[in-house]
Amino acid sequence: MPKTSTQKFYKPSITADVVVFTIEDSLLKVLTVKRADEPFKGTRALPGGFILPGSDSMGTARRILKEKAGLEGIYMEQLYTFDDPKRDPRGSVVSVAHFALVHRDAISLETSSHTQDPTFTPLKHTGTLAFDHKKIIEYAYERLRGRLEYTNIAQSLLPKEFTFSELQNVYETIFSKKLDKRNFRKKIERLGLIKATKKKIKRGRQRPALLYTFASGKAESFKNPF
Amino acid sequence: MPKTSTQKFYKPSITADVVVFTIEDSLLKVLTVKRADEPFKGTRALPGGFILPGSDSMGTARRILKEKAGLEGIYMEQLYTFDDPKRDPRGSVVSVAHFALVHRDAISLETSSHTQDPTFTPLKHTGTLAFDHKKIIEYAYERLRGRLEYTNIAQSLLPKEFTFSELQNVYETIFSKKLDKRNFRKKIERLGLIKATKKKIKRGRQRPALLYTFASGKAESFKNPF
């Protein structure tokens, strides 16, 4: 480590942790791994680790997701920095937490000797988690609901082409609330978030559904009350 | 510094910076101080400094506001963590930035040998600032607009009792947009954010205005589109 003029200052350690959400079987699930080291060795925790020289926290989060779960190229944004000096029994360890979304069918988790048994668990049944990771997940869940209300972030939980029902299922699952089919369709159409393709998908003994895609690749705020 | 098990890891330095907004003369202003040390010695910058052992970043932000500007007891929330490893010429210095609001008349800035010439400058005329502080202020301004749209945060920019015009002025100043007096009043009344007192205030040669107070001390989200 080079001697710089910042060397003289007290330095807490800094880690990056990630809350990866996905929807599977109409359940909101979160990714956890089994801790390989003390403290909390063997307990499940959010994937995370120390920031290496020259890296930022999101780069670190991405590196760790790849190492610990074989997961790459997913939507991610910074969530919040958890910096209670008592949150880690080893002493001050600041966690810059991130929030990520993935379409479950787009990825497969690697379970190998290098990974740490990465598993998507229903949000309500994570069991005990290391550190303050339950609290971090709660915070991420709030963020998820907020983003869903005001942006087109649902696209990160869906394949490129999807049916109206699949989109509605994302909203219903995350808000734990049944929505009216007709009203939901009108609302989404008015917002202009998605456009119809010319394809239909047949799935079982129902009428085939039209496939849609999102109109814009990046996030937009829906409305401004003033 | 105690030898803990985290000692072996690379540690960037961590600072806390604060963006304090206020409204004065119908202008949105931001607090800056003059840097006492290198790098950027003499350049204006956001108040900020290194986190001390046992402190969290918000505690640090509050301590520094008090030391560098004589400012205490104001609304504050965590904003974002800026962690580009190249943002500080000395090497990796992570900044946990905070967002604060104050009613200009409620405070007076201390200018003494201990402080660093704390000044509220109009947002559009801050001039050159140290590090990436311009970017941090931009981010804070976005947050401010978002909070104003969906919460009752305006109360942190107003005295306990205020007139409808003063409230409207907060919104108009921050959104840089004239609002219709009647529609604004109806909207705010419908939200139930504020309640009338029995007092009127006379100010000059106009009809006296009714004074209002906020109904709830803490933030509430206005509405959910789903």
Added chain:
DNA sequence: CCAAAAGTGTTGACTGTACACCCATGT
């Protein structure tokens, strides 16, 4: 009586919400 800010209502367009039936397909 004049200047200045305070305060007040109506209308038309749009959005939200509640609600029930027919459609296209596979079995």
Added chain:
DNA sequence: ACATGGGTGTACAGTCAACACTTTTGG
């Protein structure tokens, strides 16, 4: 023929946006 999810319209209530005049005071 039936079960399954796909797809559609209408009516009422609430909200948004545009717009102008009267009131109360001090000077």
